[in-house]
Amino acid sequence: MRFKMMAAALAASVTLPFAGVASATDLEVTHWWTSGGEAAAVAELAKAFDATGNHWIDGAIAGSGGTARPIMISRITGGDPMGATQFNHGRQAEELVQAGLMRDLTDVATKGKWTEVVRPKSLLDSCTIDGKIYCVPVNIHSWQWLWLSNEAFEKAGVPVPKNWDELVAAAPALEKAGIVPLAVGGQPWQSSGAFDVLMAAIGGKDTFLKVYEAKDAEFAAGPDIAKVFKAADDARKMAKNTNVQDWNQATNMVITGKAAAQIMGDWAQGEFQVAGKTAGKDYSCLPGLGLNPMIATGGDAFYFPLLKDEEKSKAQGVLAETLLDPKTQVAFNLKKGSLPVRGDVDLNAANDCMKKGLDILAKGDVMPWTDQLLSQDTQKQKEDLFSEFFANQSMTPEDAQKRFADIIGSAD
């Protein structure tokens, strides 16, 4: 019986791909949003775009930006560009723009008065090269969050910490209860990102900018940063039993109470939501690790390769408009767990954590993030360093700091 059903299912699904062909302009959109919360958010964008009479062809490539980006870049440089593609805004697409491969969106932006609605303004600045606008920011993602499992602390019999230092203090109790105090997945960008968060939280905005914007290697080798490395050392000790790779598996450890905390961007919130958890009740969040509440204005943006096809170019314009449409912004960002890029939208539906973020944003406590400040090359070197630092307990914070300073010294 079961076999028959399966066979039928197989047969049905085989014929499907050849069935539906859309009549409106098809636009292929590539991105690397494939986790539960991310996929749900993309679905909102697709829905909004389809509603304009066009058709969103989804080109999701799993495995984070590292897998997806080379494919996207190859296709753009190889002369077979997609209709639109996700990049982290910042410096990733700079050269593609300079090579004249990307479409200038200034006309669409002027029409939609983007300069007025996009907030904070720095987002649009990242999209602007030589006075022309080349990308559409869709959300603000900030890294500086500490996610806490209320259940884990309850189990360990300690109060839910209010900041990073309290978490460090609670670690022994957590470990005794068989709970991993801090979940850090094995992917290199996670440890690297966690370190940046620690720097911003412990050192503050000025320290952060001095290292990453001014690229002051001497300062990076100095005592201020040594403090950050000390904290990173605490972090890796707490994280040493994590044993997972993906960020959302690490998040899942917090969701299920196997781990007490995770330093992760606001996109983690999407996972809590998908799991049906409520902010404040099941989990807590501490922006800026509870030390230094700030919002980094990193985030995602869509870029539009220059296409020859008139129809498609027109559809690109429509998509660009749609992405910044207030309704789309709300729907997308609620699912994604990120903050909208326009200040004039109604986010009543937002949960506790999101509201915290919005408040900080409203106060203007914003800072740029490494995506905007550092080249991918420097980022990668940093990732190599911190993934080694977090995995290899025998590497001293001093050694790591020395290498870190070298990287900053040669950064561009």
Added chain:
Amino acid sequence: MNVANASVSVQDLSLSFGSVTVLKSLNLDVAEGEFVVLLGPSGCGKSTLLNCIAGLLDISDGRIFIKGKNVTWEEPADRGIGMVFQSYALYPQMTVEKNLSFGLRVAGTPKDEIDKRIARAAEILQIGPLLQRKPAALSGGQRQRVAIGRALVRDVDVFLFDEPLSNLDAKLRSELRVEIKRLHQKLANTMIYVTHDQIEAMTLADRIAVMRGGVIQQFDAPQVIYNRPVNRFVAGFLGSPGMNFLDGRLENDGGWHFVAGELKVPLASYDFEREPSPGASVFGIRPEHVGLNSGSGWPFTAQASVDVVEPMGSDTLVWLKLADQNFTVRVTSERAPQSGESVEIGFDPMRASLFDEQGNRL
């Protein structure tokens, strides 16, 4: 011989692979309808020469004419040759009939013509019942017959055989040898036949070309080659057991003599090729040209002691010590001596071959 009336003419042919020269400025003219055997030890270049004639190897220098036509750079198929290989080289996936007709089909010969030729070849070679079989289902002799048939159907002027019988056992070999001879008599085609087997060479050839080191040593009728070898190599290569060679000196004391130790052979009856001069030389005589204890009647006799006696059925080989050198004599079995015995040998110096220090015939 003039190129125009030679069936196959090879002129100044050289072949080298890199720095290795395999054939050196070689000349060979084969007459119409002639059966020529290329004979020599392995590595002498005889198969290479055949492959050059067939067009299977690109030569480095020289020219090749077949039927008066310069075919030096023609494709093998356009040279009017048929070739039979040592390993038969039958196409394993084709039936005998397909094997026979492959070349004709490639050339686009009409179907009825193909059938006619196959029928004829099958009749000549008596392979009619095998036509629908695959080569794997044939015996060695049958395979070789098919291989010959493949050359036959092409209706060519020149047949090339590349050691066609070496993969067969002794009995089959002699059977097929006769058959090839019969075939030649019947077809009267020009045939060039490569072998290292001197019996095949002697029995089949109109003329034999003895080769060594890429050079033809002697090219003549089998009897001439056998009886008047031009050099020591040719003399030693033909005949089994090989020719006896005695090292000694040529001396002239009132007539030419060959002297080795106590042995002194008068050479009055020897037909010198050129004016001899005194000095080191080699005296050669074939074992079958020597008599043993046969009394008088020989122009020359000498005493020798028997070393080993080898009965070979029809006759017996007697290994002797003559002037402290090895010497063999072939005698009929009933006249065989005992080992250790002292015997008298006799021969006619007229039948001997004398060579100078360089091994060339005197």
Added chain:
Amino acid sequence: MSVSMKSERPSRLFRNLNAKIASVPMILTALVVFVGGTAWTVLYSFTNSRLLPRLNFVGLDQYYRLWAAPRWLVSIENLLIYGVLSLIFSLVIGFLLAAMLDRKIRFEDTFRTIFLYPFALSFIVTGLVWQWLLNPEFGIQGVIRGLGWESFNFDPLYNSSIVIYGVLIAALWQGTGLVMCLMLAGLRGIDEDIWKAARVDGIPTWRTYVSIIIPMMRPVFITTLVIIASGIVKVYDLVVAQTSGGPGIASEVPAKYVYDYMFFAQNLGQGFAASTMMLLTVVIVIVPWAYLEFGRRGRT
């Protein structure tokens, strides 16, 4: 000479013309893709190309940086360990299995199929399965601990110092079947008389293998070596699927460094410099040998 020279020696170029035409794809592949691609890569390794290749020369900067990068050094070390061990183990295991199968055993087909099937699976699949089997929580370690041996410790993928051996286990699982197959084919190609002769001479079996059979199988070993070695240099998918280079950078390999720096870090120049180093090593090791093996031979 009574006959005129009709056919002149044809131009060298047109000799074997069809063979040359048929070899055009090969020649193009060799020249355009392999030589051309390599030359292009080497050229751009002297530039500071980032996301897109640009001819902005910076001399040997990329190489200085490469050899100063701890991750590159770890990668090289890993490739050495992995390469040497996987070469030795796959040859030894492959040969032993083949020798065992060659001993007139029953169920030879079954055993052979079992040893060979992993080769049908991609490295991605291999990596995933072994990642799972070696997972300390519910893989082999977990199961054995569950049986009561609490202190049992086997977590190669989560232990920096032995992680490369964890990768090796999976690689051997996937690759030895093919080696066995090649070896078995080689053993089957050896004349049975050799065995008889060895037996008559009273040579022990192991000695026959070592002194007679293995030397006779030289061509098989060479083909096998080409296949294994080319796989080793290229190892990438397996590491990505199994460990992603972790923990930390403990299981990084050169091919992954190349890929990561070209595409993640968007530093083509650095990726090309690493590629060039890999190519250089390959060329130094392979070319003299390949030329001797495949080039100088022929014309028999």
Added chain:
Amino acid sequence: MSNPAVLSSTIAGADAVRGELSGPRGPKPRSVLSRRNIFLYGTLFLVAVYYLLPLYVMVVTSLKGMPEIRLGNIFSPPVEITFEPWVKAWSTACTGLNCDGLSRGFWNSVRITVPSVILSIALASVNGYALANWRFKGADIFFTILIVGAFIPYQVMLYPIVIILREIGLYGSLWGLVLVHSIFGMPILTLLFRNYFASLPDELFRAARVDGAGFWGIYLRIMVPMSMPIFVVALIIQITGIWNDFLFGVVYTRPDTYPMTVQLNNIVNSVQGVKEYNVNMAATLITGLVPLIIYFVSGKLFVRGIAAGAVKG
């Protein structure tokens, strides 16, 4: 002057193969229950377990439900067999917005594999034939380059290939990918074919030339029909290699023609909350099914084909 040992087996390619595979050649084992036999079979059995374990775990896991996986150990057989993971992997697993599982990729893989296998084998066999039988000046140099090319990591070549494909206008098309597969399959396949053709008796080739067959005539009418064993080997290697390819499939095509492995990667790597190991394993098995079946069915032909000359240097 050929070696008689080779010549004796020249009667037929098929014949030669049969001869070589007449059976095991090793020394004859002693009585059934000798210590030696126990050791032999014992070792083989243990090794077989090592080889089968991962497959067993994959199959067993793919038939379990998630709760059972979380509780039980990976080696225990499923308490309750469910085909749910298989159905999900095939038809409903999601990547981004596309929730049609592996089914879409399956046909793409077929469309990629078939022409790639045909073209790559056609090219490599002609190359091998030209190298073995029609040696021309310089051929060896190209062949050496090709063999060295086998050692170049694909990642290194990604970028130059993008440029080449762009210049010839094949980037992003199915034919571009077919070409890439043919190029990268060329070194090893050419080596195999060259070795095989070189092991065939040269006299057959000469006989065919005397019969008037040209380069292509000999290839098609003499060589190919005699070379089924090596074609089978090449077929198996290529089908497996191309079917399992991920890198080229993802870089040189577009999403609507992504092969199955890309979908596998998407399913396995796009973690939605908890890793669904059962679905992952089912997806893995489904993806590996085509090459696995080929191996289980034709394993014998594979060894036979390799024995028939592919490894004779």
